[in-house]
Amino acid sequence: MIPSSFDYTAPSSLDEALKLLHDLGDDAKILAGGHSLIPMMKLRFAEPEHLIDLNNIPGLSYLKIEGGMLKIGAMTREVETEESVEVAVHFPIFADVAKLIADPQVRNFGTLGGNLAHGDAANDQPAVMLALNASVEIAGLDGRRTVGIDDFFYGFYSTAVQEGEILTEILIPIPTGRSGNAYHKVERKVGDYATGGVAVHLELDEQGICTKAGIGLTNVNPTPLRAVRSEAALVGTSLDVDAIASAAQYASEDCNPSSDLRGDIDYKRHIIRAVTKKMINKAKQRAFKN
Amino acid sequence: MIQCKTSKEISGMGHSMKRKEDDRFIHGKGNYTDDVKLPGTLYMDIVRSPYAYAKIKNIDSSEALKIPGVLAVVTGKDLEQYNLHWMPTLMSDTQMVLPVDTVMYQAQEVAAVIATEKYIARDAREAVKVEYEVMKPVVDPFKSLDADAPILRTDKPDKKDNHIWHWEVGQKEETEKIFQEAEVTVKEQMHIPRIHVASIETCGCVASYDKVDNHLTMYMTTQAPHAIRTVFALVAGHVGLTEEKIRVISPDIGGGFGGKVPVYPGYVIAIAASFLIGKPVKWIEDRSENLQADSFARDYHITAELAGTKDGKILATRMKVLADHGYTDASANPSKFPTGMFSIGTGSYDYPNAFMEADAVYTNKPPGGVAYRCSFRVTEAVHAIERITDRFALEIGKDPAALRFQNFIKKEQFPYHSPTGWEYDSGDYEAGLKLAMKGVDYDNLRIEQAEKRKKGELMGIGLSTFTEIVGAGPSKDFDILGIKMFDSAEIRVHPTGKAIARFGTKSQGQGHETTYAQIIAEELGIPAKDIQIEEGDTDTAPYGLGTYASRSTPTAGAAAVMAARKLRDKAKKIAAYLLEVSEDDLEWEPGKFSVKGAPEKSKTIQEIIFASYTNHPQGMEAGFEATHYYDPPNLTFPSGAYICVVDIDSDTFEIKVRRFVAIDDAGHIINPMIAQGQVHGGLTQGIAPAMYEELIYDDDGNILNGTLMDYLVPTAVESPSWETGHTVTPSPHHPIGAKGIGESPTVGAPPAIANAIVDALKPYGITHLDIPITPYKIFKALKEKGVLDKNIVES
């Protein structure tokens, strides 16, 4: 478990980092928490010649509520969203998901930006961001741009973050009315990637009718997957048993899991159906408590 | 409760004294093999085969040798020149050190790179180019004896198939007859999965050969330093490394569990490299190498059968095993039976007839067959007997606890002669199960379960009432390369009353530095804190066979008692001399001799020891030292009654172990806290194969879960809050009535969990599931039965 040799720089400003990234081209990789990148380097699946460490750059780690948005700096550690009381008011889903990501050591170091930028459908935050309808701010030498989460994931380990760019912020709209959200994944043991995971975010009107539904699925598709038919099956309903059952059924039909040691396709569809049902119920319960 | 004969100051048996070794470990001052740093050390890394079965066409080291800092690339052909390319196994089979022409399993050693730094060695490893001609491997043991299966051991000229050995024991005809006539028979095919000890510290060594003195010092992760020294001398004696020229040092060990008993090729290659280059060579495996190439455990396919009456009396069992040994039989088994203690398979139950047989075969998998935290193959036997007993209870509709009470060997029947030839020393199985049932509130749990079943909820209760067989072992049945399985203790007490004691065993976390001191404290009354314990250096410790199979307390612990008693006899003579009375007039209490009827006339043990150096009687040898080699008259038979309660999510089939009550009987307990710690660790290693661990191979012999990402070692999160307790039934033949505790939980826990899960699924008609039982496996079983989305509600 020894990586091939590489160079290392830890710039102290974002501009410096962007410049380095530009100069070094695709021989360089960004190092955030390192908990996806370094294991891959140790297995020699990734052999970057240069690492640009973002950890010394001030101002990339924060949680703030501003202009109706929850803003999360790219270098914010998983543990911070897990423990933030402010975040928990609207987004108890962050405590759900963080507890299921690896173990405390990984969460103390792994960043939210890295979790998305890694572009791995097995990571848990992507499904959560889909459910919450987040957007992502990306900086390059020519300035910043914002990308909606539905346009962010391109493919296996590939995202909208282009060569020479750095993900800087995640933006999540704060619901105004009654809302609830929840995440669960089935895993073989603590620290495992999901056999299947489901993030659900619901917004309800005063009558308890669902006005918005976001459902994201983990590790059952080459990219993180939005369960479009399931969302549609909920909006406009009172989240009755039948609506929930069809949403769960659609999710299980629309995902594209592959067969591996965690289970075959049938099993994963079964899991997605069961967990979708459970998470809609849990999000609904939370919405009614609000 | 445990009665202590000594004060807390002395801390003999029964005191929960804190572990002496923990200061060192907690402060990060443990000294492991990788901490050994010798000047001029070179580093070794190993090129491994990506294929399970292949001919080596060519090994091209040229690019690797160009890397600055690379000194050598060692291949099988190099070792062949010294006749070091093969080595013997403990089972009189042979194992490659490095292959000359054929690799037999994926991750097998192919060549070794020696470099000045470990980083360089790893880069060079990548640069060695090996050309293979891939062959179709034998992976499925059931197909290994097919007529068209390739014969794997072509190195053995007489070998015409892949069969290694056949073994059987018991009453074949009588058992056959009982099965033909019995009212009820049950049968299940079981697989006890191939698993790995996955200790935190991987294996490794520093081989340091001094060319001038022709002397080898070998620092290595071994549970049996003396036996290893003898093995090395047997392998390398012909190149001049005879036994007096070899010193094996086993520093602190980060978990052994049987995985550090074997001699791995890496050790031998490191020695060869150090021998040739004349510098220390360090080899430390990484995690994947450890998991993929080092000895596996278990891998028994068992057909288990049981015959009995309709009202629950067990009449006989029959077991047939197919053992997958990989490409050589390298089992770490010192008994004269190729299946080790598998024949304990009648368990805690009393019936006159049983028949067990086994066949072992070669496949293209790594060799091994270590006794992972158990006495050679007892875990396999216990799983089969406890599962098939539950299966029988299910068949006749009897409560599994009631069935066990009906069939237990009774307390009065000990020493009990089992139909497969063992003499159980002592036991009280009823007491254990009663205590466990009380602890878990068994009757109410069954009521709760009935309620839940009416609502379609899945809850299961599983029992395991097992008998262990530990302390190898009596010289009539046990040896390693002819060396009998005694163990040893040497006690040296200094003039000031403090002592050092050395042993032939080697702790890997069991707490010997504390428990051995407590045993000596019990016998001599010297405070345990004043007794330093040392193990693991063959130049200083007396010869012993090492630590595994829960043997340390039964053998070396007994040796400590016997050596201490020799010293107490000497002390008595000195006390009589000092007090000017006859020995018969003296009375012993821990720490001093006093004159009967005149307690004010006494001598403390410290005074006596001082006198042994300063004022000993004429004609008596000076000093206060004793050594004992203990050959146990029998094995010891600890037992346990375990009850597990599980809840299974009826949608996702996620399994939660709600409760686990473990009542152990290990005879007299030396240190209750350490014993409890051993039980906690052992139970966790019991849920491991029951719910998580299995080494999985595809049809081409590729390991599919060769890293800890997919080889699922449970953690504290998966562990329930263990509820432990014990009954005390001393071993009648052990000098302090102790039996051994370290392994019982690993042996006894898996069937309790499996039985609980199968019990939860009873309404769905499931009668057996192979471990590890995962949510996915439950899903598949229900799907196969066509009951997947049926919510079965019991009325």
Ligand SMILES: Cc1cc2nc3c(=O)[nH]c(=O)nc-3n(C[C@H](O)[C@H](O)[C@H](O)COP(=O)(O)OP(=O)(O)OC[C@H]3O[C@@H](n4cnc5c(N)ncnc54)[C@H](O)[C@@H]3O)c2cc1C
């Ligand atoms: C044992 C273990 C178990 C794990 N289990 C889980 C799990 O269950 N669920 C889960 O979601 N994750 C899991 N992870 C992954 C963990 O959450 C990672 O921390 C996370 O995926 C990546 O975040 P990081 O900050 O560590 O990124 P790094 O590893 O530093 O980087 C990952 C990738 O993203 C790029 N990158 C990082 N930050 C940026 C940025 N700001 N801009 C542009 N590119 C960037 C890097 O160049 C690299 O390619 C696990 C990790 C380990 C070691």
